[in-house]
């Protein structure tokens with residue numbers, strides 16, 4: 001069997017879970033091919049090809065062992081048979097390079113290196129019953145890949161106590177979000193910042209908290225100033241109208 005054929009079979013096997021219907025029950029024979037690695041130079045790549053009947057793993061090829069291993073009588077018999085077929089086994093051993101590394105080189109540049117910068121938002125949240133009166137939340141949205149570090153600085157020094165953080169949460173569209181909270185007792189004149197480290201940045205990004213008025217106060221000011229502007233406009237309009245009327249009346253006796 002040529003390598004190409006082997007891998008097209010592979011793909012069909014992997015993608016199609018074929019079922020043997022028998023009265024009300026169905027049986028699943030599945031094959032799962034995995035290329036597992038974490039280094040960008042692919043040096044730690046391992047090829048694992050697992051064969052299941054229903055959920056039972058009965059045989060597996062492991063590129064580190066360079067052979068098949070069986071986990072029940074049927075699996076062991078097959079493993080012995082496959083390991084004995086030198087050409088067949090050599091194709092599996094070679095697959096670490098020809099299949100795993102070959103594809104990883106193509107896919108890495110298309111996926112792994114496509115880092116997307118997080119949108120970072122600092123906000124003040126109200127939380128009743130905490131140990132400290134104030135809580136700040138640093139949220140990072142829509143970033144890729146998953147790995148990220150969110151930490152806090154208080155006057156330039158890292159804060160480790162009273163910090164709680166969520167896990168990175170998958171949005172379901174390749175993007176992730178994370179939220180970190182800092183509980184603290186405000187001191188006047190201090191500077192609080194959130195630090196975000198991510199593959200999309202070439203250095204840690206520092207976001208300073210602007211201890212301005214809380215949002216409800218800002219809203220009141222916004223409503224108040226819109227009212228003031230409206231008042232001035234109306235007053236000006238009124239004044240112009242009054243002046244016009246007044247000058248109109250003055251003209252009358254001259255006619």
Ligand SMILES: *[C@@H]1O[C@H](CO)[C@@H](O)[C@H](O)[C@H]1NC(C)=O
Pocket residue numbers: 048062063064065
């Ligand atoms: C593959 O074999 C190596 C060496 O025995 C072992 O450390 C590793 O866990 C195996 N991988 C799997 C997925 O079984």
Ligand SMILES: *[C@@H]1O[C@H](CO)[C@@H](O)[C@H](O)[C@H]1NC(C)=O
Pocket residue numbers: 080081084085
């Ligand atoms: C292994 O291969 C040899 C020759 O290729 C064959 O004679 C022998 O029966 C095989 N053994 C098994 C268990 O398939």
